[in-house]
Amino acid sequence: MNHKRICIYPKDIQLITGRSERYGRKLIQDIREYLGKESHQFITTEEFSDYTGISVDVVNRFIQN
Numbered sequence: 001m002n003h004k005r006i007c008i009y010p011k012d013i014q015l016i017t018g019r020s021e022r023y024g025r026k027l028i029q030d031i032r033e034y035l036g037k038e039s040h041q042f043i044t045t046e047e048f049s050d051y052t053g054i055s056v057d058v059v060n061r062f063i064q065n
Contacts, residue, residue, distance in 0.1 A: 005063055007042040012063045016054065027052075 010024030017023070031043050031051045045063065049056045 004060060006044050006046075008045050008048045008059070008063065012059075013048075016059060016062045 008028070010021045010028060013019070013024030013027055014021045028043050031037075031047060032039065032041065034051060035043075035047060037043070045059045046056055048054075049059050
């Protein structure tokens with residue numbers, strides 16, 4: 001059975017944007033604040049997509065591995 005990951009990590013953001021992993025950590029922190037999530041809660045690919053305007057399909061292509 002093929003499972004897709006639904007959480008996004010700083011390394012994924014680095015691959016998608018070409019920016020640094022530090023930028024990815026900051027962006028995840030910004031998204032958490034925007035959504036009112038706590039630091040232990042994950043950010044999903046859909047939430048990342050909604051926040052950045054990058055389609056979910058594009059995001060999923062980068063994190064399929």
